[in-house]
Amino acid sequence: MAATNLTQAAPGRPSPAQASQPAQEQAHQEHPIGLYLKVWGLLFLLSAMSYAVDYFHVQGLLRWGLIVTLMLAKAGLIVAVFMHMAWERLALVCAILLPPLALLVLVGLMASEAGHTFLARLVMFP
């Protein structure tokens, strides 16, 4: 494993031997401009759709569903393509993308806390 990874390990080292780095990174991360242009166009379209949700006063469950779906689609495109996460090694992907899931626990706790506060306010300050 160590021997086969040698060429890939080299660019990551904080070494003075950085001359070998650009070629390595180029091979790793250069993608056709067409891909960026497509994603760019898609982000515009998705943003326009989010704005349309508000402009046409879509209400109720459909509104929340559309807002969250469009938001996640945009976030996914930015992280995967613009930030190159789709081509990174799994070790880095896991280290960056898994920890924020802990925020969902916080959201769950705070949502129940907020509900409790809301009911308490209704009872105490009618």
Added chain:
Amino acid sequence: MSTIALPTRTAAPAGRAVSGWRQLIADWSSDRQAFHVAWGKAMMWFFLLSDTFIFGCFLTGYMTVRASTTAAWPNTSQVFALHIGGADVPLILIAIMTFVLITSSGTMAMAVNCAYRRDRVNAAALMFVTAGFGEMFVGMQAFEWSKLIMEGVRPWGNPMGAPQFGSTFFMITGFHGLHVTCGVIYLAVVATRLLRGKYERAGSYQIVEIVGLYWHFVDLVWVFIFAFFYLW
């Protein structure tokens, strides 16, 4: 990995005594690494991860105060409407800001692409364009803040409804605006150095990708703010 004789800054050459911080780093890293990317890129990712938690906490706090207040939440669609051509267009300023930021993200992606091809003039030019769009965004945000402040929105109250609206609005958009401002400065500094050939001499254009990560993150945060604060 010990058989690989690569010159590194941290691993001491045999026979020479190292001490202090270099020794500490050499001992702790022990010639191992988990992430096979340039260290600057890994560090930027970790910084962005920590920033994710900061914005995550802000947005969660916003959710908490909004869900627990008994007063009506101001209608953001109307609060952020602009009077254009004799009619109120809902949320139009925020929509324009969103498009400006996405445009800047696109030009940044192009700059990173140019940097991979070691096309430093185009990369630097695109970075300046990106910084220009960022500055435009901050300018529109300043306009938005001034407008709301003149309408009487304060961190402790506002004429439209729940007093928590002002505090969360200024906190979240202010912190995001600060990130955009820092990004504009960061972009300008790196683009200037790129033009002057500093990274040519160092032999690596990696820094452009690292700046790009920061800038795309700023756009990413706006996606969530736009959805949760302005559209919800």
